[in-house]
Amino acid sequence: MEKLENIIWHNTTISKKDRHRLNGHKSCVLWFTGLSGSGKSTLANAVDQELFRNGLRSFVLDGDNIRHGLNRDLSFHKLDRKENIRRIGEVAKLFVESGQIVSSAFISPFREDRDLVRGMFGGNEFIEIYCNCPIHICENRDPKGLYxxxxxxxxxxxxxxSSPYEAPLSPEIIIETSNTSIDQSVKKIFSFLQAKRIL
Structure with missing residues (x-):
């Protein structure tokens, strides 16, 4: 990669900690990963709705939505998938710096790519949530007709x-979305955030 010369990082006047104090909570990325149809977007939006209801600063980044804009130039081949996740990691990092809780719903099938994003964040700022659902159930749901x-x-x-999914080895949270209700799943995630003193 060509070295970017004459580009110097400019520190902001308002810090992330300042924003935490203003918001009354810490910031993090909830990284929802799993097969298509496993319930990532549904759960991410349910969590976001509950955060909003409680007056907390939050936002959802959804895989399909991002591919309509920022990542519309990327295909689904492995290298482009890698770049897709890298870009999303950078965007999620900006949201975390702004003091928000960002829910990121992407298949993100490769561990290496998820680990790359994890490395962008500090302690307790990257929370990997594995939406574990058997493929036959995802395929029966097939909400977008993709299977x-x-x-x-x-x-x-x-x-x-026709492309592998590498399940997380040690995610912070596992949700068995084939037999766990949305309400139960949201409560589990909120309990984790409270235990980590993010909320």
């Missing part, structure tokens, strides 16, 4: 069918 297209060969490099 059906993948089975027909209409979608290449589809996670779980």
């Amino acid at each position: 059906k297209k993948a089975r027909k060969g209409e979608i290449h490099d589809f996670t779980g069918i």
